[in-house]
Amino acid sequence: MKYPTISALALTAAMAASAASADQLNVVCSNEQTWCDLMAQNFKIDTGIDVAMVRKSTGEVLAQLRAEKGNPKVDVWWGGTGDPHIIAASEGLTTASGADVSGLLGWAQNMTEMTEGRAIGVHVGLLGFIYNSEVLAEKGLAAPACWRDLAKPDYKGEIQVANPNSSGTAYTELATLVQLFGEDEAFKVLAEIGANVNQYTKSGSAPVKATARGETTIGIGFMHDMVKLKKEGFPVELVAPCEGTGYELGAVSVVEGTPNLEAAKKWVEYVISAEGQSPGLEVGVYNIPSNPDAATDPDAPDMASIKLIDYDFATYGASDTRERLLARWETEVKNAGGAIEE
Amino acid sequence: MTRTATLWSLFGLAAFLMLPWYMTTGSLLSFDWVSDAPSRPALWQLGLGRWWLAGPGLALLAALVVGVLPMPPVARARAWVLSGAAGLALLAGQGLMILGAGPRLAILGEASQPGMGLGALVVALSLLFVLTTGISAMGRGRGDAFVTGLVGLIVALVGVFVFYPMAFILVQAFALKDGAGFGLSEFLPRFFATQTWSFACLTGGGYCGPAVNSLVLGILTGLGTTLLGLAFALVFSRTDFRAKKLLRVLTILPIITPPFVIGLALILLFGRSGTLTEFFAWAFGMEKTRWLYGFWGVWLAQMLSFTPIAFLVLIGVVEGISPSMEEASQTLDADRWQTFRRVSLPLMRPGLANAFLLGFIESLADFGNPLVLGGNFNVLSTEIYFAIVGTVADPAKAAILSMILLAMTLGAFVAQRRWLGKKSYATVTGKADNGQHASLNPGLKWTCYLTVLPWAAFTLMIYLLILFGSFVKLWGYNHSFTLEHYRNAFRIVMRNGVHFIGSAWDSYFSTLAIAAIAAPLTAAVGLATAYLLVRQSFFGKDAFEFSTMLSFAIPGTVIGVAYVMAFNFPPIELTGTAVILVLVFMFRNMPVGVRGGIAAMSQLDRSLDEASIMLGANSFTTLRRVILPLMGPAILAAMTYSFVRAITSVSAVIFLVSARHNLATNFIVGRVENNEYGIAIAYSVVLIVTMLLAILLLQAVIGRRRLRRTDRVAV
Incomplete structure (x- = not known):
């Protein structure tokens, strides 16, 4: 019994260790898997640097970076919503790459400035809602056009949105309404919408997907996800709220303490370049790239035609604001009814 | 010496x-x-x-x-x-x-x-x-160096790979806010917080706390899976049912199904726009509702997922019961119901207790099903996950909720011990033992058939649907036939040699390699532990037994983070390697080997060991030549289970997978999140087929034990 166990342990250890070799960039990616794979492939072809890539959600990456602080096992973190990138930057988990951002759009430069070069903007995703036209017609409801429409009692039990305690998307919605209507008014509207909500999902993209499949009538989420579903053939329509809407900033960060800083910098420069960002369309990435020269899709939402708020990432990304707003949401919105289980 | x-x-x-x-x-x-x-x-x-x-x-x-x-x-x-x-x-x-x-x-x-x-x-x-x-x-351990060595080895392994990492997390439970050190002042109020323990959903209005939800769900899942598993085991061993092979496959399928897949299939059947929902609305004018998203949906998915585990534990026990006892009972003029009720059923107690314990713990630690189907029904495992990765990270909350979960497991464990008591359940003895298992009385037989057959049909339907989903363009909307999903995932180009260029190959190969390494190690550690627990007595045995169950009871997310915190720095630096994945699978799945081993070994009469020892064999030889050959089914179950779990588990590995060692489940979850159900399901189908082949291979290699009695049923 003893001898086989020891030799087996030694064997596994040897296998694992021999598989690990240096001169490779370790990237953790929070975008869609296909987009992660494509970017890694193109980067390898264009720069000759070998990339090992794994996909994890932003919350998981942040938790991992915190646990690995001081001895990180990944070099670069690319994609996903910007708030966790900003938190990582403020906690010193990431480091400035020194990449040149002067050619990027204004919001990407602002983000770089705000985080002292630690997080660089790579895309913008606009917040909106989606409805399933088949289910809406079946129920004989009018299509919503504004945030306040969602508060109408007609939509009781028809709306789905994520729980801001678990989802960055839903927190963006919460912060957007606060910036749009002022805090007290926003919570009033949210509570009214909350009365119509059938389920607070855990994942931010779940309401949009559920709408496409007719599991709910209306979903709140990011519009680039919605464009993709519509193109796939689901009976859905997109709505940019009439009062104006907020957005997320996707980012790329270099992990503090990486032994591969040079290659990491090359990765950052590549993902903010036009040739790096343009291929996104091949795999159905419809958010707005940070490089003005990158290709975009005519059906994708663009910032010029949609009324946008001036989203204050510094204030609403800060953890004390988050905790206060989330605590208020818990008492005034979640516990105020709604979430009807039919 | x-x-x-x-x-x-x-x-x-x-x-x-x-x-x-x-x-x-x-x-x-x-x-x-x-x-x-x-x-x-x-x-x-x-x-x-x-x-x-x-x-x-x-x-x-x-x-x-x-x-x-x-x-x-x-x-x-x-x-x-x-x-x-x-x-x-x-x-x-x-x-x-x-x-x-x-x-x-x-x-x-x-x-x-x-x-x-x-x-x-x-x-x-x-x-x-x-x-x-x-x-x-x-002179301790009866002076047997092998036994003390084995105890020492397992204690050391559990200490280093369960307690050491867990200490990193549990310390967080006592952390005070804003890094003000450690203390009890915040721990107790948070442990007993009304938010966690609220019964509001029963008294009307509001939500129940996740602790209450988990407890109720765990008990109902544990009871449900044990009963269903027993029904399956009885149909297998006590009836002359014809399509046993088909049933056997159906009972294995759910364990080898990657997470989320059952949930997705249930949504497509019973969701508000699901196929069956639409049918009932059309045929009977029933209103389309969202009943699936909540307690009942999660329970249904867990019943589908965990009944096979109960079955695997119970089948060995039910088959192992000595026919002589049943024959003796019938000779004494008991009818078949009395024989079952008074003889067979009491002898199954270790199996029933272990099956319930596993179902209960699996339900508590389950993460995939509540995530997909939970709706507003929050359970501890998902709450813990989002306390770690949510918008506001709160490791203290995660640690406290984990401790609640642990406390529940401890409670179930103690209750199981009390119920089993100190009776002997040995039915495989060295004595001449021949005869036929008593068949079931008609009432019980038909109850079993009526439970098992519809359930089997239901499982079959779900799997046909999954298979169907992998061959259509857009599951639920566009049902034109395509091989595109398989091509994307598993394309092979034969030009200048063989190139595996499909996107799934990398994770597929590393998953199989890691699972194949982890499975025999898990089975070895698990069964060795079971041997010590059943056959040897030593100081601190109860504590030892509980400590081997710990890693199973802690939700995967917590284990994952604990492993990263503990093994990212010297003295033991393992993150980013395949070793850490093998280890996490070993120590997370070991309890199943332990439980199955205990259940099977309690049936082997001690006189077998004693005879062997008296003939001059030491305990190592006895274990190898006498006990192991009689443990075929338990070894098979432990190997199969750990192999399969290494392929299908998700929550523990999410933090441990690295760019070089990515795993299939992580790949599938990413695709599901991105709404690419087609490729996720195609990959799942390939994994299911792979695991089925592996199980058949294992069965052929390990084979069945021969008890020198025929497995026939008296009619």
């Missing part, structure tokens, strides 16, 4: 002199001593100023000298215990005090060292076995 201890001392000294002490970047077995400093053995490291490594070496030397010097046996045993314990303490002490890049304790100034490697591992094992040989030489 002297020979064993001396051999281990020599073995350890050889490692001290020749094996690379530290984990090197190239390979564990790199002998490039000249240019690569970490790969040099400990003796050489001493010369580099790492004086603290001398301790373990001196302890080994002492043990060697003790074995050679003439001295009374008891004094020699004591000296071994002393040198082994001192060596281990010095080894662990230097590892914990002197760290690598980021020193946690800077008492020793500039001193630093990389993570321990092969040399350290062998030295530690040698010291451990010197210590345990000493203990047995003192």
Whole structure:
């Protein structure tokens, strides 16, 4: 019994260790898997640097970076919503790459400035809602056009949105309404919408997907996800709220303490370049790239035609604001009814 | 005895002199001593100023000298215990005090060292076995060096790979806000917070707390899976049902299904726009509702997922019950119902108790089903996950909720022990034992059929639907046939050799390799533990038993984060390697091997061991030649289960997978999140087929045990 166990342990250890070799960039990616794979492939072809890539959600990456602080096992973190990138930057988990951002759009430069070069903007995703036209017609409801429409009692039990305690998307919605209507008014509207909500999902993209499949009538989420579903053939329509809407900033960060800083910098420069960002369309990435020269899709939402708020990432990304707003949401919105289980 | 201890001392000294002490970047077995400093053995490291490594070496030397010097046996045993314990303490002490890049304790100034490697591992094992040989030489464990060695090895493994990482997380439970140190002042109010324990959903209005939800769900899932599993096991072993092979496959399918897939299939059937929902609305004018999203949906998915586990535990037990007892009962004029009720059922108690315990714990730790179907029904496992990865990270909350979960497991464990009591359930004895299993009385038989057959049909339907989903363009909307999903995932180009260019190949190969390594190790550790628990008595056995169950009860997310925190720095630096994945699977799935092993071994009469020992065999030989051959089904179950779980588990590995060692489940979850159900399901189908083949192979290799009685059923 003893001898086989020891030799087996030694064997596994040897296998694992021999598989690990240096001169490779370790990237953790929070975008869609296909987009992660494509970017890694193109980067390898264009720069000759070998990339090992794994996909994890932003919350998981942040938790991992915190646990690995001081001895990180990944070099670069690319994609996903910007708030966790900003938190990582403020906690010193990431480091400035020194990449040149002067050619990027204004919001990407602002983000770089705000985080002292630690997080660089790579895309913008606009917040909106989606409805399933088949289910809406079946129920004989009018299509919503504004945030306040969602508060109408007609939509009781028809709306789905994520729980801001678990989802960055839903927190963006919460912060957007606060910036749009002022805090007290926003919570009033949210509570009214909350009365119509059938389920607070855990994942931010779940309401949009559920709408496409007719599991709910209306979903709140990011519009680039919605464009993709519509193109796939689901009976859905997109709505940019009439009062104006907020957005997320996707980012790329270099992990503090990486032994591969040079290659990491090359990765950052590549993902903010036009040739790096343009291929996104091949795999159905419809958010707005940070490089003005990158290709975009005519059906994708663009910032010029949609009324946008001036989203204050510094204030609403800060953890004390988050905790206060989330605590208020818990008492005034979640516990105020709604979430009807039919 | 002297020979064993001396051999281990020599073995350890050889490692001290020749094996690379530290984990090197190239390979564990790199002998490039000249240019690569970490790969040099400990003796050489001493010369580099790492004086603290001398301790373990001196302890080994002492043990060697003790074995050679003439001295009374008891004094020699004591000296071994002393040198082994001192060596281990010095080894662990230097590892914990002197760290690598980021020193946690800077008492020793500039001193630093990389993570321990092969040399350290062998030295530690040698010291451990010197210590345990000493203990047995003192007369403990019936003076059996093999038994004390096994106990020592398992205690050390569980200590290092369960308790050590868990300590990192549990300490967080006592952390005060804003880094103000540690204390109880915030722990107790948070542990008993009304938010967690609220019964509001029962009294009307509001939500129930996640602790209450988990508890109710766990009990109902545990009861449900045990009953269904029993019904399946009875149909298999006590009836002449014809399509047993088909049933067998159906009972295995759910365990080998990657997470989320059952949930997705249920949504497509019973969701508000699901196929069956639409049908009922059309046929009977029933209103389309969202009943699936909540308690009942999660329960249904868990019943589908975990019934097979109960079945696997129960089938071995039900088959193992001696027909002689049933025949004796019938000879005494009991009818078939009385025989079942008074003889067979009580003898199944260990199986029933273990099946319930597994179902309960699985339900508590389940993460995938509540995530997909939970709706507003929050359970502890998802709450813990989002306390770690949510918008506001709260490790203290995660740790406290984990402790609640642990407390529930402990409660179930104690309750199970009390219910089983101290009775004997041995039915496989060395005595001549032949006969036929009593068949079920008609009432019970038809109850079993009526439970099992619809359930089997339901399972079959779900799997046909899954298979269908992998071949259509857009599941639920566009049902035109396509092979695109398989092509994307598993494309192979044959040009200048074979190129695996599909996106899934990388994770597929590493998943299979890791699962194949982890499965036999898990089964070995699990069954060895079961052997100790059932057959040996030693000090602290109950605590030992519970400690081996711990890692199963803790939700995967917590284990994952704990492993990252514990094994990212020296002394044991494993993150980013495949070893950490193998280890997490071993210690997470070991309890199933333990439970199955205990259930099967309680049935083997002690007289078998005694006969073997009396004929001059030692306990190792007895284990190998007598007990193991009778444990076929339990070994098969443990191997199968750990292989399959290594392929299908998600929550524990999400933090541990790395770019070089990605796993299939992580790939599938990413695709599901991205709404690419087609490729996710195609990948799942390939995994299911792979696992089925592996199980068939295992069954062919291990085979069935022969009890010298035919498995026929009296009609």
